[in-house]
């Protein structure tokens with residue numbers, strides 16, 4: 418009986434709704450693009466959903482026809498996981514409402530919003546959500562994997578502030594339905610959505626976040642020359658997790674060709690306090706440029722966003738966590754690799770996450786799917802380029818660099834995915850992988866939501 422019903426449904430066929438873009442449509446050329454131009458995939462259809470029903474129809478349509486599907490918000494997947502050759506992209510970027518409830522200090526944020534829009538809409542009510550820096554990263558993918566940024570040490574990861582997810586999941590053999598996951602209902606899916614990574618369980622269409630009041634913050638930037646590497650990098654690594662949790666900071670060592678080291682950070686506090694707090698950094702090496710100022714929070718988000726603009730279009734990035742400062746040999750490895758970088762667009766970037774009273778480290782590694790709670794810092798090793806003939810050299814360099822640093826760092830952030838990591842379940846999820854597989858089995862037993870590094874059905 419069930420089979421006949423299913424067959425009839427397939428014959429009748431679900432109709433796609435929303436803005437449908439197929440090859441041949443004038444907007445297909447741009448609609449198919451990923452942020453990382455290393456990937457150039459040709460999906461069979463892209464559905465720009467405007468309502469949850471459009472998402473439900475898309476999932477059903479794909480299931481009825483056995484068409485592979487991918488979910489997309491901001492297109493920023495490092496490994497092109499939100500696109501697929503010959504399949505369907507379910508794109509939620511036109512679902513971008515933001516509603517702030519200042520009384521309850523929560524915000525309802527549709528998943529298609531880029532971060533810049535989330536910050537702007539919340540700023541209108543003088544509230545903020547701790548999230549990432551790049552303006553066009555999608556809150557959709559960011560929140561599901563964690564969400565690190567310049568408010569992390571005080572207010573936690575984006576996913577720590579996630580209270581409810583509205584998600585379209587597969588149901589039965591060809592169906593799809595909407596569920597709400599929160600503390601009371603489907604709490605296992607909420608747990609998995611807080612660090613389990615995008616694209617694994619269903620299509621998230623709306624989030625409810627806890628938000629915080631915000632007005633002004635103080636920001637700094639210090640630049641050194643490359644020759645100070647051995648002084649500055651260890652000094653930052655000792656200092657960054659030990660200062661007040663109201664201060665989150667970064668350090669970026671550029672390639673030797675560029676020849677600079679820059680540390681930036683944001684304090685929930687005054688410029689004079691920040692001047693005092695950064696003294697240990699100012700005393701290391703010889704800073705060549707120093708900026709400290711108090712700005713409205715929204716201006717600070719623009720300051721940090723600027724670092725992510727105008728980058729080379731193709732990239733290979735890998736991530737890792739530091740649980741203690743790099744020893745001298747580790748800093749030496751950074752020197753060696755950045756001395757022989759494939760081009761000037763390679764770098765090592767680090768952000769402080771843990772340490773003194775950090776909201777990230779206060780959460781237990783199993784309380785949410787994001788397990789790297791005890792890490793002091795997160796690393797990104799990146800290579801960027803423009804022409805295809807540079808690709809192999811750059812990818813190999815990142816691979817060798819990761820391997821060389823391996824004795825001193827651990828794991829990887831699921832939002833910095835790297836297809837070269839063989840034991841990725843351990844690297845991304847550590848102790849939480851077994852439980853994530855159970856959640857997958859429960860909510861997506863037919864493995865509808867899958868890609869190269871998706872959580873497998875048990």
Ligand SMILES: Cc1cc2nc3c(=O)[nH]c(=O)nc-3n(C[C@H](O)[C@H](O)[C@H](O)COP(=O)(O)OP(=O)(O)OC[C@H]3O[C@@H](n4cnc5c(N)ncnc54)[C@H](O)[C@@H]3O)c2cc1C
Nearest residue numbers: 490491492493494499549550551555557558565615616621
């Ligand atoms: C320039 C740049 C800057 C970055 N800065 C930061 C930063 O400051 N902090 C930080 O934490 N991370 C940062 N990231 C990493 C970022 O968090 C990840 O790339 C994230 O996955 C991007 O989400 P997206 O929606 O933009 O990407 P997409 O490519 O659309 O999606 C990424 C993954 O999530 C899935 N997904 C997307 N939307 C949904 C949805 N609605 N429901 C279910 N699954 C979904 C996709 O299928 C895919 O697997 C940065 C990345 C880039 C390229």
